Amino acid sequence: MRENVGLLAYSPLAFGVLSGKFLSGESHPKARLSLFPQFSRYNSAQCTQATRLYQEIANQNGLSLTQMALAFVNQQPFVTSNIIGATNLTQLQENIDSINVVLSETILKKLTTYKAPFLM
Numbered sequence: 001m002r003e004n005v006g007l008l009a010y011s012p013l014a015f016g017v018l019s020g021k022f023l024s025g026e027s028h029p030k031a032r033l034s035l036f037p038q039f040s041r042y043n044s045a046q047c048t049q050a051t052r053l054y055q056e057i058a059n060q061n062g063l064s065l066t067q068m069a070l071a072f073v074n075q076q077p078f079v080t081s082n083i084i085g086a087t088n089l090t091q092l093q094e095n096i097d098s099i100n101v102v103l104s105e106t107i108l109k110k111l112t113t114y115k116a117p118f119l120m
Contacts, residue, residue: 006080009073013085014042018069020055023048030087057110063101066091070098072111 013019015032022028022043033043041047051065058068073082086092103111 001078007076007078009076009079009082011085012073012082013066013069014047015039016085017042017047017051018054018065019091020051020065023051023055032085054111057107061104061107064094066094067098067101068103068107068111070095071101071103072108074099074101075103075108 015036016022016028017033021031022033033039037043054068055065058065061068063071070082070084073079084092084095086095
């Protein structure tokens with residue numbers, strides 16, 4: 001922001017983790033997390049617990065986790081654009097539609113101030 005250079009956010013859904021599809025524990029052999037295990041930063045117990053908490057916030061506000069995650073990225077003042085990825089047209093449509101989601105100050109505060117027990 002200091003240099004007036006925008007950020008192009010790469011993988012704003014953290015290899016699909018922030019879509020919530022891994023919360024059920026079922027296997028997704030063609031998912032990026034399965035194909036690229038070296039990206040373990042998205043595949044830990046803490047990530048799963050944080051994703052569950054984010055899912056609760058999304059549910060409480062009538063949003064999908066994907067919509068909320070992408071809207072959060074889109075609302076950051078330093079983000080110029082984000083690079084979305086989808087494996088089917090339904091996912092692509094949800095990602096594109098997230099541009100119309102505006103998170104309230106209440107939601108933003110919950111997302112940025114909550115201190116999860118595992119982080120303390």
